[in-house]
Amino acid sequence: MELLRDNNWVLTVGTFLPMVGVLIMLFIPKADEVAQKAVALTTAVATLAVGVWTLVLFDYGQAEKLQFVADVEWISIIKSSYLIGLDGISLPMYFLSMVVTVLVMIYSWDHIPSPGNPKAFLILMLILQTGMAGTFIAQDLVLFFVFFEVVLLPMYFMIGVWGGEQRQYASLKFFLYTMFGSALMLVAFLALFFKTGAESFAIPYLVENGASIARNTQIWIFAGMFIGFAVKVPMFPFHTWLPDAHTQAPTQGSVILAAILLKLGTYGFIRIAIPVLPEAAKEWAPWIGLLAVIGIIYGALGCLAQTDMKRLIAFSSVAHMGFVMLGISTLTPFGFNAALFGMVAHGLITGMLFFVAGSVKERYHTLEIKRLSGMLKQVPRLGWIMGFCAMASLGLPGLAGFWGEFPAILSAYSPAEGLPEETFRTFMVIAAIGTVFAAGYLLWLYQRTAFGEPSAEFSGHGDGHDDIHDVTKFEWIAWTPLLISIVVFGVYPQLMFDVLDPAVKATLAAFGG
Amino acid sequence: MLSASTEAAEAVFTSGWFLDHVWIVPIIPAVAFALIIFFGKRLPMKGSELGIVSMLATLAMSAAAAYQWVNRVEAVEKEVFVPPVIKAWTWWSSDGFSFGIGQHIDGLALIVLCVVAFISTLVQIYSVEYLHGDRRYTHFFASLTLFSAGMMNMVIAENMLQLILGWEIMGLCSFMLIGHWWEDGANSRAALKAFFTTRTGDIGLLVGTSVLFFAANEWTQKTLGISGFTIRGLSAWALSGEPSSTAITVGAVALFIACIGKSGQFPLHTWLPDAMAGPTPVSSLLHSSTMVVAGVFLVARLYPVFFEGMNILGTNVNFIVVIGGITIIIAAALAFVQNDIKKVLAYSTVSQLGYMMMGLGAGAWLPAVFHIFTHAFFKACLFLGAGSISHSASHHSFDMKKDMGGLRKYMPITFITWIISTLALCGVFPFSGFFSKDEIIDNVGHNGYNVFMIVGLVGAFLTAAYMTRATYLTFFGTPRGASAGEHHDDAHGSHDTHDDHGHDAQAHDAHDVHDDHSSHGPRESGKLITVPLIILAVLAIGSGFLNATPFGEKWEKLKVWVEPRAEVVDPTSVALVAHGGPGEAKSLPAAEESEEGHHSSPCGSETPTDGVCVAPQLNHAKFKWSKAALSLIIVFAGILISWFLSMQLYERKNKALVGLTQRNKLLGAGYKLLANKYYLDALYENVIVKAIAYPISRGAYWVNQKVLDGAVNGAGIVARVSAGWVYRNIDQRVVDGTVNSSGAAAQGAGSALRPVQSGKVNQYGALLFGAAAIGALVLVIINT
């Protein structure tokens, strides 16, 4: 594969700039919270600026090629190098990670969750940013693995320290699950390395040589990667960490988790597992598809059973990621495009929903659906935003969510050659039914919380409910970009498909389409 | 062939700027929506002016486009296929599949577009007064405007995806508008139900679109060079003789399920009456004349697909016609037992939609489209009339028995427009409904669906009867309840007390305004309400003459303008793919002329050679006064019987009322009065019911409420309960439990191993050497 090496500083700077911010923050005393926040925010904005510059420099005409490639010796002894690059698949996720970080930073300006300590909180967030961005640019399996894991600890602490009541349980569960997956994934990576002649960990190299591995071996290696990525996605039945983690995480954590971290798994499938092991992918695809549709229905049922708003949104992630995985399981460029779009869309929408949930919690001190009512009346703007997000989430055309969902369903009609058509068509119908469920639980949620009269508990004046106020300045600043993106991508999806399509096609070259 | 096409290319179809730029039409309200949302509250009229102006602009543009279309059509001979004005830009593309967005403008699109723009304009004007002072006045206009944008987008859609876009936006708006007064739980539940039910139908839309796309795409790409989402591509494909019967049947059935949901067809009609919880203008616009016809429109739009998929004209029974027929009767019967005037109209709408569906299912395409057109005017008029009553006379109540009666004296304009529209709805000559409905019934019979022709006639009888009852209850007799000037709080408490911390002052102002005009008793509504009523009433009379078959072919304008001509055309003429900018849009080259005249077009009946068809050849029944007379007699019979019974009741009721009024004066309370009215009404009900439709309507209502509605609600409950069970037992116990228990197992193993670490050196030594000894033993055995 041809690699474009121009401007290859840009990715490294974009990825590691947050670490500079971390260093600076280490030397600012803990008490100076404003300075901490300012430095963190500045760093995030500067990083985003680099990201924007990356967008400018990116050669859209050659989106299928890796660009800004840097290849520096790193651990030569194991033939791993610092090989980074960006193509059309990575670009949206890479950029999204930067945007989300900035928004979360803005939101954090006056929303540092209990027990405070913005210094640590923001440092963790910046580390997280480096890990997320790094995962999307890494083109070397070892490097990928390192970045993939870097995000674990900050998130563990974010949930564990700044989370809700059950935070310790949830954080440990999150961690153990993910680590379990990534340990097996690492084993799979290494097996892959040796089976391709122990020459290189570079993904482009492995893509070229992976297909030559014996079919049975491929299946086993794929199994290892599958567990690693499926836990992260999370696919049924590896999803149980997600509701706990989401529910307990602080708002910022939930947003990042939903917007970016979950995508690391699907990204791994798209970037590594499937292109490198095409034979195994074909073998596994129906099972992935099956788990995906189970996830869709199961996640929806899970949502209907929830009494906690945040937990409901968390379960909806299971369902939505099911659509993404369904698209992936078709092994067609069409399905991949849908999945990638779905990833971004879900990131924007569910991230936004978690923001809203966080703000509701901040105002009402509860997320119990039963106790909430009449939000539209008390906090009309927040209520409308929530309605908007719910609509986007249930896949209303014209908003971003639809373009992940519908093409995914569509793609299941005709999966790649060699996959069982009938099976996938069944999946298609089930997934379509899933969209109705999505409408069901989201609207039900909305009807119960936003409509009606505010419950007596919260409607009194002056008795401790003075903090029930509408959307604040910082919230507006943090949310507006998300809301606008949801509309923009919904109205003009081509913005993203343009970038994705050539890269996806190049990725799936092994499948003859 | 070659010479023919070059020759055809010379025949230039006229076009025009407006026709080329219809795609702007939905954008206008969309922009207006955004403006209202962001700036509406700061404007002097709180955003309503933006909505109205945008609607007027769309109306003007659609009308101009329609005019240019008429020119285009009339410029050519009758046997020539007039290609639609198509434009497409790539909206998005993925894996080589390109998905366009653009316009597909033909007679059908334009007629519906004009109707939408027109009714929307009137409804918005009407709403200015009707919702004056409402707390979410601005939001209301924003939603209405967005709704129009969605509907227009659907109407002009170049392809299925664009259609889905509009379709779903309408769903969203209907959710917002039905739930407009969401402080009341019933309203929000109704909104949820409406959205959820239509959404259930939408599974069919998604699946159907997918199935058709994949079945057709290859063919359309090869033959026409366009994607399998495009309307014209699918149409041509459906008639090409190419599709396997499975694919097209599955696709058509799936799409029709979506139509059932959207157009309130049996058995998914239950949401529609509930949707009357929304403000009356909403009911008038969305749930009578525009949104609910979306399903009908879809069937008309993709008619070739349904034509082939359902084998219309091939057999005497198909899915669409059956559903349509059932809906007519079921809904009409239900209309008898309603006390709420809007619910009567809602069931009437359902019933009329049934006519349209039945017409489409039976091959009566043009009459069905015509009925969309005429029905829009008189039904909008009826709804707005009902709104006018509640606004100015009955103090926001819609209960005909409690709060209406004798209003003709107080509200002459409302009364006259109502009567005109009712006659139109009943299908009385020469009101518009006569021309369209009679056409449907006529053509259904003509195409061999004799059973359904009878169904249609029965439906016409029932329609006449229930509308007479409603009219009688509302406008005749003695004023009751609120119409009699009484003030009861429970009625208005439902939706105009929107107190809130931040908006106390405003809300109270609004409140006062309402109280103010209500306390004066029934009177005519303001100009902003009556003028739209008058306009609609005029159209309720006049619109029928656009295709007045009884007066001969000269009068059949719509047939010329709207019905696509079923001719075999050169593929290139429908294959236009406009990836370019707006300026590049061009008229399509003319099509090849059929050699043997229009009656023998092969479209729809056999595989077209040397070209493609985009419309099936349909038959038209010759109008006969004898048949019309029969149906008119039936209608008049319905009206007279109903009227007679009502008169009888009116006498008795009057007698009873004297006593009651005295008691009412004595007690000074309305409660017993209302109760006694119920007694009388029950009698009324019994007479009508016994005379006409006791078994059917009661039974149907029971089925409706218990079985269908129960099924919907039950499904919800079952889903929720089963979800709870799954969550508690499977997710938390099995899946999560496995993980947690593996953790526990690890810890347990730790505990189990701890005794080994006894702390005693001797035991440590024993362990050490024991292990060594075992190892030694094994090794020795292996190595000897």
Added chain:
Amino acid sequence: MLSSLLSVVAASDWVSPTIDYHALAPEIVLAAGIVIVLLVDLFTSETNKWLVAPLASFSLLGAFIPVVTIALSDNTMRELFDGRYVVDEFSLVIKGLFILAGYVVVLISTDYLREGDYYQGEYWFLVLTSILGMVMMASSRDLVSIFVALEFLSIPAYMLAAWRKRDLKSNEAGVKYYLLGVFASAIMLYGMSLLYGIANSTLLTDIGETLSSEMTSIRALAILFVIIGFAFKVSAVPFHTWAPDTYEGAPTPVTAFLSVASKAAGFVALVTVIYVAFPYASDVWQPVIWILSVLTMTVGNVLALRQTNFVRMLAYSSISQGGFILMPLAVAGEGTTGQSALRAVVVYLMLYAATNLGVFAIVIAVARKTRSGAIASYGGLFSYAPGLAALMTIFMASLAGIPPLGGWFGKFAAFQAVLSAETNWGYAIAVIGAVNSVVAFGYYGNVLREIWMRPVPDGDTAPVVIQPAIAVALGITGVATLVLGTLPGIVSHFGDLASLSSAFSG
């Protein structure tokens, strides 16, 4: 008989061996340091005893200099005494590791000893002696020198474990360590005697050549017993029983020393023996080490989950880590795996040393304030000592093997080595190892949870005072953990030791 023996001796003329003093310089410097420390301790008054600690560190740093100069010289392969004592790349790397680890131990011991008023001079003497033994171990290529080096490093360690004379736990720790240690080395000696009988030589290379022929039960027995001796040293299950008790009872700096340096010495000996003496007997030791490795990591992990005492938990963690270090050796005999296995072991040892010493430095610093060894006493550390908490986080994450902190690369290298064998046994142990690495986070994460998420147990949030020596130790270990984690390329070539693994490459 005796005469014949004497004639053999007499037959070869006695030639005084040429001694490469440069090669022996580290040992010589250390020995000199030991003597000076002893003498200074003898002749200084109580008030000047503090002098001894810097002396000890200087002698260690002094010993490090020749290690560097040899490494930089052209000749990095020096054989002394007929190849019984070899200074090659491997031994240099290991010597450097021992000396630096010893230096860090000195740093973390200094204030501990001064405040505890323990017998300082002897302590330094014993520590230095033990380090000398380890340094010798790195070069020994003869059964005798291995045995001597082993005892040289062990005997002072026994005494160090029992250093707090009045403390019953310390006594118990010393006695247990001693008895089991001597028992194990006796068993090993028995094995060595058999080896000698088989090969008629104590030189490892000779033994290697002899064992290349057919295996007999007696040979297998000899190999097994020798391995057991070292397995005890590396506290492999089921020869680990001493470790938790000794670690808990011994003074904390000693525990640090034992868990890092002493354990590393055991691995060095094991590697030397396997690579030089048994390269052709992999049929015997591969399964043994496979089983040891699996048992070690698994049992260590599950027992660590139940611990409430921090140091005891660390003991089990250290056992479990030992299992991971053993893992690559379990397939070292397959094809060309030997080289990557050796690299994995060496790299793992380095990273483990850096991290684990860091942990102990923090344990000492924190215990100074809390006066408790319970894990629960670390509750809320983050709130009053964020720096220590952050470092502890880094170390714990490194032990758990989370990138980009040191430990991950050790695990990675181990997995890589195991998988490079491409055998089913290799895949199996890799999967077991992967699962274990997850379980391990159970207890490492538990520590982090205490530090970050739990309240301070007694509400005492006075900041922890960190003495300069500890701070330096923390600096060294912390930077090492971070840098080695992000740029493992720096250490990984230290593991590229062709000379030792030459037997496998051919």
Added chain:
Amino acid sequence: MLVNQFLMLGAVLFCIGVYGVIARRNAVLVLMSIELILNSVNINLLAFALRNGSADGHTFALYVIAVAAAEVGVGLAMVLLVYRNRKSIALDELAEMKG
């Protein structure tokens, strides 16, 4: 040659020593048992040295003896230490730490 008999003797001594280590509760007896094992090693070494005719075994044995002496010295010191603190040298009482 008596080598085999010497080896047998060595093996027997080894077993006795192991038994002593495992079975004896008295620390001093355990120490002595370990000495037995070491002596069995010495016998082995000498026997092999005789059979093979090399001096290495003798040298090794001398080292073993020397180291064993040092070990016993340390060991006895420790036992003494324990005795001072606990007034007992029973090993099974030394179980403060376990689990």
